[in-house]
Amino acid sequence: EVLLVESGGGLVQPGGSLRLSCAASGFTFSSYAMHWVRQAPGKGLEYVSAISSKGGNTYYENSVKGRFTISRDNSKNTLYLQMGSLRPEDMAVYYCARDKDPMKWLLLPDIWGQGTMVTVSS
Amino acid sequence: EIVLTQSPGTLSLSPGERATLSCRASQSTSSLAWYQQKPGQAPRLLMYDASTRATGIPDRISGSGSGTDFTLTISRLEPEDFAVYYCHHYGRSPRTFGQGTKVEIK
Numbered sequence: 001e002v003l004l005v006e007s008g009g010g011l012v013q014p015g016g017s018l019r020l021s022c023a024a025s026g027f028t029f030s031s032y033a034m035h036w037v038r039q040a041p042g043k044g045l046e047y048v049s050a051i052s053s054k055g056g057n058t059y060y061e062n063s064v065k066g067r068f069t070i071s072r073d074n075s076k077n078t079l080y081l082q083m084g085s086l087r088p089e090d091m092a093v094y095y096c097a098r099d100k101d102p103m104k105w106l107l108l109p110d111i112w113g114q115g116t117m118v119t120v121s122s
Numbered sequence: 123e124i125v126l127t128q129s130p131g132t133l134s135l136s137p138g139e140r141a142t143l144s145c146r147a148s149q150s151t152s153s154l155a156w157y158q159q160k161p162g163q164a165p166r167l168l169m170y171d172a173s174t175r176a177t178g179i180p181d182r183i184s185g186s187g188s189g190t191d192f193t194l195t196i197s198r199l200e201p202e203d204f205a206v207y208y209c210h211h212y213g214r215s216p217r218t219f220g221q222g223t224k225v226e227i228k
Contacts, residue, residue: 047217112164
Protein backbone atom coordinates (compact mmCIF):
# COMPACT_ATOMS: atom_id res chain seq x y z
CA GLU A 1 0.00 0.00 0.00
CA VAL A 2 1.27 3.44 -0.93
CA LEU A 3 1.61 5.56 2.19
CA LEU A 4 2.75 9.16 2.67
CA VAL A 5 3.05 10.54 6.19
CA GLU A 6 3.80 14.21 6.75
CA SER A 7 5.30 15.60 9.94
CA GLY A 8 6.98 18.72 11.25
CA GLY A 9 4.06 21.09 11.31
CA GLY A 10 3.36 23.33 14.26
CA LEU A 11 3.18 26.89 15.53
CA VAL A 12 5.79 29.34 14.30
CA GLN A 13 6.08 33.11 14.57
CA PRO A 14 5.98 35.34 11.51
CA GLY A 15 9.45 35.48 10.01
CA GLY A 16 10.32 32.08 11.45
CA SER A 17 11.33 28.81 9.83
CA LEU A 18 10.03 25.25 9.81
CA ARG A 19 10.97 22.03 8.04
CA LEU A 20 8.31 19.61 6.95
CA SER A 21 9.00 15.96 6.22
CA CYS A 22 7.07 13.38 4.24
CA ALA A 23 7.94 9.72 4.81
CA ALA A 24 7.05 7.47 1.89
CA SER A 25 6.48 3.73 1.77
CA GLY A 26 4.85 1.10 -0.40
CA PHE A 27 6.45 2.21 -3.69
CA THR A 28 9.86 2.92 -5.23
CA PHE A 29 10.27 6.46 -3.91
CA SER A 30 13.30 7.24 -6.06
CA SER A 31 11.29 6.69 -9.25
CA TYR A 32 8.68 9.38 -8.67
CA ALA A 33 8.57 13.14 -8.71
CA MET A 34 6.95 14.54 -5.58
CA HIS A 35 4.73 17.52 -4.86
CA TRP A 36 3.72 19.83 -2.01
CA VAL A 37 0.22 21.36 -2.05
CA ARG A 38 -1.30 23.44 0.73
CA GLN A 39 -4.77 24.36 1.94
CA ALA A 40 -5.50 27.30 4.21
CA PRO A 41 -8.20 26.69 6.83
CA GLY A 42 -11.60 26.56 5.15
CA LYS A 43 -10.10 27.45 1.76
CA GLY A 44 -9.21 25.73 -1.49
CA LEU A 45 -6.06 24.03 -2.68
CA GLU A 46 -2.87 25.87 -3.65
CA TYR A 47 0.08 24.29 -5.44
CA VAL A 48 3.42 24.96 -3.76
CA SER A 49 6.39 23.04 -5.12
CA ALA A 50 7.68 19.90 -6.80
CA ILE A 51 10.92 17.96 -7.20
CA SER A 52 12.03 15.40 -9.76
CA SER A 53 12.69 11.78 -8.89
CA LYS A 54 16.45 12.22 -8.45
CA GLY A 55 16.22 15.76 -7.11
CA GLY A 56 17.83 17.46 -10.10
CA ASN A 57 14.81 19.56 -11.03
CA THR A 58 12.68 21.69 -8.75
CA TYR A 59 9.62 23.85 -9.22
CA TYR A 60 8.15 26.60 -7.04
CA GLU A 61 5.11 28.79 -7.31
CA ASN A 62 5.81 32.52 -7.09
CA SER A 63 4.14 32.76 -3.69
CA VAL A 64 6.95 30.72 -2.06
CA LYS A 65 9.89 31.18 -4.43
CA GLY A 66 13.00 32.33 -2.58
CA ARG A 67 11.52 31.42 0.83
CA PHE A 68 10.86 27.68 0.56
CA THR A 69 13.24 24.90 -0.50
CA ILE A 70 12.14 21.44 -1.55
CA SER A 71 14.52 18.51 -1.28
CA ARG A 72 14.54 14.75 -0.93
CA ASP A 73 16.66 11.94 0.47
CA ASN A 74 16.04 8.85 -1.62
CA SER A 75 18.11 6.72 0.76
CA LYS A 76 15.59 7.57 3.49
CA ASN A 77 12.47 7.63 1.28
CA THR A 78 11.75 11.09 2.59
CA LEU A 79 10.66 14.38 1.04
CA TYR A 80 11.29 17.73 2.71
CA LEU A 81 10.04 21.28 2.55
CA GLN A 82 12.22 23.86 4.29
CA MET A 83 10.09 26.94 4.89
CA GLY A 84 11.60 30.31 5.80
CA SER A 85 10.47 33.92 6.25
CA LEU A 86 7.04 32.55 7.10
CA ARG A 87 4.02 34.81 6.76
CA PRO A 88 0.50 34.57 8.18
CA GLU A 89 -0.73 33.70 4.67
CA ASP A 90 1.47 30.58 4.71
CA MET A 91 -0.72 29.11 7.44
CA ALA A 92 -2.26 25.96 6.00
CA VAL A 93 -2.37 22.20 5.96
CA TYR A 94 0.57 21.06 3.86
CA TYR A 95 0.11 17.89 1.84
CA CYS A 96 2.81 15.91 0.12
CA ALA A 97 1.77 13.91 -2.91
CA ARG A 98 3.31 11.43 -5.30
CA ASP A 99 3.36 12.12 -9.02
CA LYS A 100 1.04 10.07 -11.18
CA ASP A 101 3.64 8.16 -13.21
CA PRO A 102 7.20 7.04 -12.48
CA MET A 103 10.25 8.53 -14.20
CA LYS A 104 8.36 11.53 -15.57
CA TRP A 105 8.80 15.29 -15.08
CA LEU A 106 6.29 16.66 -14.19
CA LEU A 107 2.73 15.35 -14.22
CA LEU A 108 0.28 15.90 -11.40
CA PRO A 109 -0.34 14.87 -7.78
CA ASP A 110 -1.84 11.39 -7.54
CA ILE A 111 -1.55 9.80 -4.09
CA TRP A 112 -1.68 12.27 -1.18
CA GLY A 113 -0.69 12.13 2.46
CA GLN A 114 -3.01 13.27 5.24
CA GLY A 115 -1.24 16.57 5.71
CA THR A 116 0.45 18.51 8.50
CA MET A 117 -0.80 21.83 9.85
CA VAL A 118 1.43 24.88 9.89
CA THR A 119 0.25 27.81 12.02
CA VAL A 120 1.96 31.16 11.62
CA SER A 121 1.08 33.48 14.45
CA SER A 122 2.67 35.63 17.10
CA GLU B 123 -1.78 32.48 -15.51
CA ILE B 124 -4.71 30.17 -16.19
CA VAL B 125 -7.57 31.02 -13.85
CA LEU B 126 -10.07 28.22 -13.26
CA THR B 127 -13.63 29.17 -12.39
CA GLN B 128 -15.91 26.44 -11.07
CA SER B 129 -19.68 26.53 -11.02
CA PRO B 130 -21.93 26.24 -9.23
CA GLY B 131 -20.43 26.93 -5.84
CA THR B 132 -22.79 24.48 -4.21
CA LEU B 133 -24.93 21.75 -5.74
CA SER B 134 -27.78 20.36 -3.63
CA LEU B 135 -28.91 16.98 -4.91
CA SER B 136 -30.39 13.70 -3.71
CA PRO B 137 -28.76 10.27 -3.94
CA GLY B 138 -29.43 8.74 -7.34
CA GLU B 139 -29.55 12.10 -9.11
CA ARG B 140 -27.12 13.30 -11.75
CA ALA B 141 -24.46 15.88 -10.87
CA THR B 142 -22.92 18.16 -13.47
CA LEU B 143 -19.96 20.30 -12.36
CA SER B 144 -18.35 22.93 -14.55
CA CYS B 145 -14.79 24.25 -14.73
CA ARG B 146 -13.99 27.12 -17.06
CA ALA B 147 -10.38 28.07 -17.84
CA SER B 148 -9.29 31.59 -18.73
CA GLN B 149 -7.01 30.16 -21.45
CA SER B 150 -7.03 26.95 -23.42
CA THR B 151 -5.52 23.91 -21.71
CA SER B 152 -5.47 20.16 -22.22
CA SER B 153 -3.94 19.42 -18.81
CA LEU B 154 -7.02 19.41 -16.62
CA ALA B 155 -7.65 17.17 -13.63
CA TRP B 156 -10.43 16.73 -11.09
CA TYR B 157 -10.05 15.93 -7.39
CA GLN B 158 -12.57 14.96 -4.73
CA GLN B 159 -12.09 16.00 -1.11
CA LYS B 160 -14.15 14.92 1.87
CA PRO B 161 -14.06 16.75 5.22
CA GLY B 162 -10.85 16.05 7.13
CA GLN B 163 -9.39 14.02 4.29
CA ALA B 164 -6.78 14.54 1.62
CA PRO B 165 -7.84 15.11 -1.97
CA ARG B 166 -8.30 12.09 -4.21
CA LEU B 167 -7.49 12.14 -7.92
CA LEU B 168 -10.55 11.36 -10.05
CA MET B 169 -9.72 12.39 -13.61
CA TYR B 170 -6.73 13.63 -15.57
CA ASP B 171 -6.20 14.83 -19.13
CA ALA B 172 -9.80 16.03 -18.81
CA SER B 173 -11.43 12.67 -19.47
CA THR B 174 -9.20 9.81 -18.25
CA ARG B 175 -10.28 8.12 -15.04
CA ALA B 176 -7.66 7.59 -12.38
CA THR B 177 -7.10 4.11 -10.98
CA GLY B 178 -10.10 2.73 -9.13
CA ILE B 179 -12.56 5.47 -10.08
CA PRO B 180 -16.01 4.03 -10.92
CA ASP B 181 -17.45 4.58 -14.38
CA ARG B 182 -20.42 6.55 -13.01
CA ILE B 183 -17.87 9.41 -12.74
CA SER B 184 -16.78 10.88 -16.05
CA GLY B 185 -14.96 13.93 -17.35
CA SER B 186 -15.35 15.77 -20.60
CA GLY B 187 -14.44 18.97 -22.34
CA SER B 188 -11.56 20.64 -24.10
CA GLY B 189 -10.04 24.04 -24.61
CA THR B 190 -11.56 26.22 -21.91
CA ASP B 191 -14.73 24.37 -20.88
CA PHE B 192 -14.67 21.20 -18.83
CA THR B 193 -17.31 19.13 -17.06
CA LEU B 194 -17.29 16.47 -14.36
CA THR B 195 -20.40 14.32 -14.38
CA ILE B 196 -21.56 11.87 -11.74
CA SER B 197 -24.36 9.91 -13.38
CA ARG B 198 -26.04 8.61 -10.21
CA LEU B 199 -24.95 10.07 -6.90
CA GLU B 200 -23.96 7.58 -4.23
CA PRO B 201 -23.73 8.59 -0.55
CA GLU B 202 -19.92 8.60 -0.78
CA ASP B 203 -19.98 11.16 -3.61
CA PHE B 204 -21.08 14.05 -1.40
CA ALA B 205 -17.90 16.08 -1.12
CA VAL B 206 -16.03 19.08 -2.53
CA TYR B 207 -14.64 18.81 -6.05
CA TYR B 208 -11.70 20.79 -7.44
CA CYS B 209 -10.46 21.15 -10.97
CA HIS B 210 -6.71 21.61 -11.46
CA HIS B 211 -4.58 22.87 -14.33
CA TYR B 212 -1.15 21.24 -14.38
CA GLY B 213 0.16 21.89 -17.86
CA ARG B 214 2.34 24.90 -17.28
CA SER B 215 3.30 27.43 -14.67
CA PRO B 216 1.63 28.46 -12.54
CA ARG B 217 -0.31 25.37 -11.60
CA THR B 218 -3.73 26.42 -10.44
CA PHE B 219 -6.85 25.03 -8.81
CA GLY B 220 -10.45 26.10 -9.10
CA GLN B 221 -12.20 27.33 -5.98
CA GLY B 222 -14.23 24.16 -5.62
CA THR B 223 -17.81 22.95 -5.96
CA LYS B 224 -19.51 21.43 -2.94
CA VAL B 225 -21.97 18.64 -3.68
CA GLU B 226 -24.30 18.39 -0.70
CA ILE B 227 -27.26 16.21 0.16
CA LYS B 228 -30.57 17.91 -0.55
